[in-house]
Amino acid sequence: MSQSCFHHVCILCLVRLIEKLDFPDSKFTLYFLGYHEAKDIPEDRKERVNWMFQQPATLELTHNWGTESDPEAKMHNGNEKPQGYGHIGFHVPDVDKACARFEELGVEFVKKPDAGNMKGLAFIKDPDGYWIEILNGKNSTKLV
Numbered sequence: 001m002s003q004s005c006f007h008h009v010c011i012l013c014l015v016r017l018i019e020k021l022d023f024p025d026s027k028f029t030l031y032f033l034g035y036h037e038a039k040d041i042p043e044d045r046k047e048r049v050n051w052m053f054q055q056p057a058t059l060e061l062t063h064n065w066g067t068e069s070d071p072e073a074k075m076h077n078g079n080e081k082p083q084g085y086g087h088i089g090f091h092v093p094d095v096d097k098a099c100a101r102f103e104e105l106g107v108e109f110v111k112k113p114d115a116g117n118m119k120g121l122a123f124i125k126d127p128d129g130y131w132i133e134i135l136n137g138k139n140s141t142k143l144v
Contacts, residue, residue, distance in 0.1 A: 015059065016041070018052050027065040034058045077129045087123065089133035095120055098134050 015033040042048040067073035078084040092098045110123035121135040
């Protein structure tokens with residue numbers, strides 16, 4: 001599992017790895033993540049894949065092989081120049097509680113909940129430097 005995918009599944013603990021599909025001839029792996037209880041995910045692989053593609057939403061992360069063994073490879077996080085899509089966000093019931101857990105796990109913060117102009121939300125980094133916003137929907141409605 002790639003470092004970022006591991007981070008999203010194990011550190012954030014907001015989503016669960018549903019399935020991993022390797023494509024050796026094309027040299028890439030797909031990771032499918034979702035908000036599901038383990039008991040709801042079918043154990044049989046064919047049933048699981050069929051079930052997964054029928055869910056209302058599933059996040060797919062694609063890992064193109066090769067960069068992990070290329071010492072010249074560089075990641076671009078979208079927040080540095082040139083800017084692109086800067087981050088993904090996860091809504092959580094309690095931002096402070098989630099951030100306390102991230103601190104215990106040694107996760108790097110870009111912004112803590114009480115820092116800056118936008119209070120009540122945080123930004124953390126995954127191992128590849130991608131930003132992840134941690135926010136609460138109730139607090140976010142105050143921004144509009």
